[in-house]
Amino acid sequence: MSDHAVVSVAWLRANLDAPGIALLDASWHMPASGRSAHSEFLEVSLPGAGFFDIDQIADQGSTLPHSCPSGDDFALAMQALGIRNSDFVVVYDSLGMFSAARAWWLLRLFGHRRVAVLAGGLPAWQAQGLPTVPGAPPSAASEPFSVQFNEQLIARFEDVARAVEGDGSAVLDARSPGRFAGAEPEPRPGLSSGHMPGAINIPFNHVLDTDKGTLKSAEELRLVFGDQLPPSGADVITSCGSGVTACVLALALHTLGITARVYDGSWCEWASRAPDTIELGGGP
Numbered sequence: 001m002s003d004h005a006v007v008s009v010a011w012l013r014a015n016l017d018a019p020g021i022a023l024l025d026a027s028w029h030m031p032a033s034g035r036s037a038h039s040e041f042l043e044v045s046l047p048g049a050g051f052f053d054i055d056q057i058a059d060q061g062s063t064l065p066h067s068c069p070s071g072d073d074f075a076l077a078m079q080a081l082g083i084r085n086s087d088f089v090v091v092y093d094s095l096g097m098f099s100a101a102r103a104w105w106l107l108r109l110f111g112h113r114r115v116a117v118l119a120g121g122l123p124a125w126q127a128q129g130l131p132t133v134p135g136a137p138p139s140a141a142s143e144p145f146s147v148q149f150n151e152q153l154i155a156r157f158e159d160v161a162r163a164v165e166g167d168g169s170a171v172l173d174a175r176s177p178g179r180f181a182g183a184e185p186e187p188r189p190g191l192s193s194g195h196m197p198g199a200i201n202i203p204f205n206h207v208l209d210t211d212k213g214t215l216k217s218a219e220e221l222r223l224v225f226g227d228q229l230p231p232s233g234a235d236v237i238t239s240c241g242s243g244v245t246a247c248v249l250a251l252a253l254h255t256l257g258i259t260a261r262v263y264d265g266s267w268c269e270w271a272s273r274a275p276d277t278i279e280l281g282g283g284p
Helices: 009-015 038-041 071-080 101-107 121-127 157-164 178-183 219-226 248-256 267-274
Strands: 020-027 088-092 115-118 172-173 236-241 261-265
Touching: 009 101, 009 121, 038 267, 088 101, 101 115, 101 248, 115 121, 157 172, 157 236, 157 267, 219 248, 236 248, 236 267, 248 261, 261 267
Parallel strands: 020 088, 088 115, 172 236, 236 261
Antiparallel strands: none
16 A cells, blocks of 8 residues: 555556545535536546545534534544545545645544545546546445544644744745735635735645646755745644645645644634734735
8 A cells, every 4th residue: 555645646546446445536616616526526536436525524513614523523424435444545636636635634633644645636537548437425334433633733723823923833825825915805705815924825836736736746845845944843834715725735745744734724714813913915
């Protein structure tokens, strides 16, 4: 089995029928896109994949979008998707490498380390002429899925507040330069654009090879992050609009051996709870 956070189409093709391989389509689209990831899954999916619904596998009582669910809810969702603790889970999405990283992070957050993202996602699979099938609900696993929460992978509002106050942590913001600088509106109504004081803008697409829909090479990623990271041992916190593309930065950093904490509430929470701290201007 691969022990990497990203696996290639060639690797998945060779291992697709191996015992203990489980596939999850974690596609998600912005609310204003007019697209339904689940409807698209029902039309086209990788063979045997289940649908990881980011909006449903979430805290349904939160006012924030797709917030981290409870351990019990996550465990039940994984069991319903047929996922066992012994499985090596490969997550993918329909945009290449976008929302799959959120499912990768959530699985790791709840203690499942045997998980990887498919490089290039569904488009890369289809580009090689490999088979797809209509999506369908998988059979539930016969055994309960156990979780072990990893607090070191998540950042709360209070953690980010301490970083803003100068505790030595770096806050990396994955949103577009326009939203970060306050020059473009946020896609969700009622939120001001701008950024947290001291945050560093690294748009998530800067860590991707857009021609291939995959992460850039380690050498290229080091150039992207450059000297923006704090000294070894200091916290790195990734943020975005609602905690999705922050996970893309976390995945990229993970491939460089750096563990980042994802700010689950991200800008949706910060702009609502600390509007007086919003800064404008700046860029990547």
